Amino acid sequence: MGLLQQLSAVLGGGQRRQHQEDLLTSLLVMAWMVEARDPYTGGHLWRVSRFSRLLAEKIGLPAGEVARIAIGAFLHDLGKVSIPDHILGKKDRLTDDEFAVIKTHPEVGWRMLAGHPLAVLAEAAIRAHHETPDGRGYPRGLAGEAVPLDARIVGICDAFDAMTSTRPYRRGMPIAKALEIIRENLGRQFDRAFGEVFVALGEAGELDHIVGHTDEGIPLYDCVMCGPTLVRRRTQGAGDHVYCHACTGVYVLAEQAGGLTAVQAGRTASPAELEPEADTDLIAQVVRDSARALLN
Template sequence: MFWRRKPAPVEQHQHAQGLLTTLYVMAAMVEARDPYTGGHLWRVSQYSRLVAEKLGLPAADIARIGLGAFLHDLGKVGVPDEILRKPGRLTDEEYDVIKAHPEVGMRVLAGHPLSGLVEAAVLAHHETPDGRGYPQGLSDAEIPDDARIVGVCDAFDAMTSHRPYRAGMPVEKALNIIEENMGRQFDRAAATALLELAGSGELDPILGHTDDGIPLQDCPACGPTIVVRRDQQAGDLSCCRSCGAEVSVVEQAGKLAITPTGQLATKAALAPEADDALINALVESVIAHLELPENL
């Protein structure tokens, strides 16, 4: 008779680390397809964690919500590039493709041992209290708490970030829109917490950043984002994955920035890659607090 030896604590921890890493890497690689959304997942995850803390949620819930926030757009792997990167407004048919991404995300996660931790955020982050969201048209208390928090944080970052078809709006304008739509488009408690965090300046270190202390960079040639990784140093090379312009990492006022080299990046440099150092740090920040499945 075959039997499975129960993993020792160290083995179980390493197994959980590996599973969490696969989730973060999947999400990071999907984000890397879109040159305009660099750092979006990190920012939404950080905003969501702060909102959850502000609402007084337990550490396990905060860790789970932060993880779900990083995974929330996983289903965009199923959105064609011509729609994902379209510089103009989407047609109704194209928007329907975008609206399918929560359900696609759950299909991507099917069978993953940790999928239950992020299901609410992935599937329901576009549901709204007035019942006019998608994909299920849930309303009010039907919407999971994780999705209520991730939903408002996702919208805030989307409004304040540049996109191919429009510039990011000022923070105050985005906050006013959220305040005006509390109880309809945005959960009232989560939105109120976000507004209070913004008022106290606690969102400032996240706004316009792609990691702790690393500002988001814009391509000097064509405008999309260029992400500087935490393991990079002055003199390292990076590039724009939209136009192929090569840039050099420099240090300005104690922070990493970029300057153009005047060259085109190599084909190898243009290939999407996950930020291993960032992902390892994210895994370590949540693994001690997550309530992992007993059968892991």
């Protein structure tokens, strides 16, 4: 019996469903705290979750497992909230001591989450997403099939998004180049069978609607200084402001042929404007999708 079904057994109908959805919401709200901590990676967690869901579906996993993997992908980097800023945001190569600190984030994330009633849903993704088939990953150096299924999927998707995302200090690489790197490292850094499926998805153009996006149908908008870093919420439209968290530039959304564009407002954002926010609409959508699959 699955965890959510166990919870179902002790609660009545509508109340039961609401309780389960509340628990899932609380998990995902925590995921957004990670994104608030590292705002330069706008939409990273949504994309990793979306890629992971797509890959899990393509592999043919049942809906309940797909939903679990999509949730684990949102939470995989939870432990990064404990990494000091000067290490998390360092642009140069990390020293051995600094890398040793980075390597603590999978186990720290798991220990922080472990008291949550649904923690087990995300355990594998959190603890093992930096393990690799060749056993050279961290923290435990697991190899091959010993790396849990969820982590093998999330590990591929996390690396792909890191390669194709633009950061303030470097442009994201083209999709084809990132796929080539995955292909070259199959069986070493990336699970061979799952990696091959992922590369095939990419070559078929089935990842294009996720790369450079922050929600279904919503692309990142371009900051003239920093590249595609501007995040638009689903509820925002023409006339609304969006902000670059890298250079603090303010932009106004404007209609143009084929959609919206971001136009410089000619000023920098105030601290209040740069405050991170959890995207409650997006969280609610993910919870609805996941709850349905986990229960049925």
